[in-house]
Amino acid sequence: MTATGAIWRNWGRSEKVRPARVERPRDVEAVQRSVSAAAARGLHVKAVGAGHSFSGIAIAPGVQLDLHELSGVIAADEESGLVTLGAGTNLYRLPELLAPYGLALQNMGDVDRQTLAGATSTGTHGTGGRFGGLATQIVALTLVTGDGSLLTVSGTENAELLPAARVGLGALGVLVDVTIRCVPAFLLHALERAERWDEVLDSYLERSEREDHFEFYWFPHTETAVTKTNTRLPIDAERRPRPRLASWVGDELVANGLYRAACALGAVMPLVIPPVNRVAARLMGNGDFVDHSAKVFVSDRGVRFREMEYALPREAVPEALREVRALIRSHGWRISFPIEVRSAAADENWMSTAYGRSTGYIAVHRYFREDPSEYFGAVEAIMRAHDGRPHWGKMHTRTADDLRPAYPRFDEFIAARQRLDPAGVFENRYLRKVLGPVTATVPDRGGS
Numbered sequence: 001m002t003a004t005g006a007i008w009r010n011w012g013r014s015e016k017v018r019p020a021r022v023e024r025p026r027d028v029e030a031v032q033r034s035v036s037a038a039a040a041r042g043l044h045v046k047a048v049g050a051g052h053s054f055s056g057i058a059i060a061p062g063v064q065l066d067l068h069e070l071s072g073v074i075a076a077d078e079e080s081g082l083v084t085l086g087a088g089t090n091l092y093r094l095p096e097l098l099a100p101y102g103l104a105l106q107n108m109g110d111v112d113r114q115t116l117a118g119a120t121s122t123g124t125h126g127t128g129g130r131f132g133g134l135a136t137q138i139v140a141l142t143l144v145t146g147d148g149s150l151l152t153v154s155g156t157e158n159a160e161l162l163p164a165a166r167v168g169l170g171a172l173g174v175l176v177d178v179t180i181r182c183v184p185a186f187l188l189h190a191l192e193r194a195e196r197w198d199e200v201l202d203s204y205l206e207r208s209e210r211e212d213h214f215e216f217y218w219f220p221h222t223e224t225a226v227t228k229t230n231t232r233l234p235i236d237a238e239r240r241p242r243p244r245l246a247s248w249v250g251d252e253l254v255a256n257g258l259y260r261a262a263c264a265l266g267a268v269m270p271l272v273i274p275p276v277n278r279v280a281a282r283l284m285g286n287g288d289f290v291d292h293s294a295k296v297f298v299s300d301r302g303v304r305f306r307e308m309e310y311a312l313p314r315e316a317v318p319e320a321l322r323e324v325r326a327l328i329r330s331h332g333w334r335i336s337f338p339i340e341v342r343s344a345a346a347d348e349n350w351m352s353t354a355y356g357r358s359t360g361y362i363a364v365h366r367y368f369r370e371d372p373s374e375y376f377g378a379v380e381a382i383m384r385a386h387d388g389r390p391h392w393g394k395m396h397t398r399t400a401d402d403l404r405p406a407y408p409r410f411d412e413f414i415a416a417r418q419r420l421d422p423a424g425v426f427e428n429r430y431l432r433k434v435l436g437p438v439t440a441t442v443p444d445r446g447g448s
């Protein structure tokens with residue numbers, strides 16, 4: 001939590017800001033008062049979640065709203081699986097909150113520190129060619145719009161705004177609650193294997209379709225990809241949690257200890273990176289266990305990094321990844337972090353990276369103390385050539401002019417923003433860059 005006057009930093013240490021004011025509204029009316037008061041004083045307002053976006057999307061130079069007081073279950077119905085939660089609820093609380101109803105999230109990304117509002121607003125996704133991101137599970141939400149009024153968006157009220165507001169980029173208002181369609185709690189059988197990278201690439205499209213949740217990590221400078229295949233099982237199937245030692249080797253020794261040392265050392269001695277990557281790939285590709293879905297979907301991320309992730313038409317992924325490999329070779333870069341490849345089903349949310357097409361994701365990372373710009377910039381050029389769309393919460397250099405053609409409903413989203421925030425109360429520098437300015441912006445609004 002940031003105090004007024006203190007500097008706020010995001011998790012990846014790629015962004016920081018000293019908000020003019022920090023407010024922690026305790027209820028919905030207090031959010032409305034905050035927005036109205038800020039609007040009247042000519043200040044920008046931005047709700048911030050867990051600061052897990054690498055991009056400047058959550059930067060709030062004016063009033064920063066911390067919504068952690070708006071968290072927990074508001075209503076739940078076991079039968080339909082519909083659960084309404086405070087928008088500031090952190091994902092890691094969901095297993096405990098949903099357990100009494102025997103429910104779970106249908107799919108999850110690889111960490112659970114984010115808030116529901118923050119995660120859905122940037123189009124956060126996990127993997128699974130037949131499953132969409134978190135936003136696809138949202139059936140209703142309530143937000144405070146630019147004039148401080150409360151707006152319900154659901155299948156029956158303001159339904160036309162639902163595909164805009166689910167991935168709203170924080171541009172349409174402050175979410176105060178969201179209603180999610182949950183599924184009966186389930187177990188996952190996880191299989192982690194070290195495989196030849198070219199064989200994994202050749203089988204990626206077919207496995208993304210066939211398996212419930214398939215992803216892989218290719219370790220640069222090696223011929224190895226670690227595949228993770230998770231299969232959904234009923235909740236009463238036999239649990240076989242990952243043995244403690246294996247968990248420690250995977251999560252602590254490799255993902256955190258070995259990697260922390262390798263990243264720190266690799267920054268000054270890049271030659272250590274290829275051998276370390278070979279060892280890491282061997283140690284990580286060795287899991288076979290069954291556990292509750294959230295425990296399998298989520299891992300610890302103890303080593304701080306920066307990330308860029310692009311969504312491509314899924315069939316473009318193998319070729320794009322081959323090009324990235326050739327790029328790394330030709331530049332002689334030493335890249336310590338594996339490249340992560342996932343997939344998602346096509347969806348209908350206007351600003352979703354998976355809008356209208358079966359999607360494959362390629363994510364590149366760099367240790368947070370290394371300058372990622374040259375590597376990310378060159379990879380971004382490859383992704384753009386394959387009609388890629390950048391994750392809104394991760395690093396990229398795209399602008400409204402070149403994003404518009406990538407999103408068929410871009411102008412409808414802009415019209416929704418114009419309707420809900422005509423004075424640009426929720427604008428920040430990032431939104432001006434990726435969406436353009438709100439046209440009727442009050443000229444003298446403070447902060448940038």
Ligand SMILES: Cc1cc2nc3c(=O)[nH]c(=O)nc-3n(C[C@H](O)[C@H](O)[C@H](O)COP(=O)(O)OP(=O)(O)OC[C@H]3O[C@@H](n4cnc5c(N)ncnc54)[C@H](O)[C@@H]3O)c2cc1C
Pocket residue numbers: 011012046047048049050051052053054057058067087088108109110111113114115116117118119120121122123124125126169170171173174175176301391392393394
């Ligand atoms: C270690 C790590 C792992 C990650 N793994 C994944 C992954 O597996 N899959 C994936 O897709 N992404 C992943 N991400 C990215 C992350 O999920 C997104 O950036 C997400 O938006 C972060 O959520 P947050 O709560 O931290 O929101 P923030 O980053 O704080 O905010 C994100 C946006 O949401 C807005 N917002 C927050 N609260 C509200 C509100 N109440 N109303 C309106 N707008 C609001 C903010 O204004 C901002 O625009 C990862 C990030 C990290 C650091």
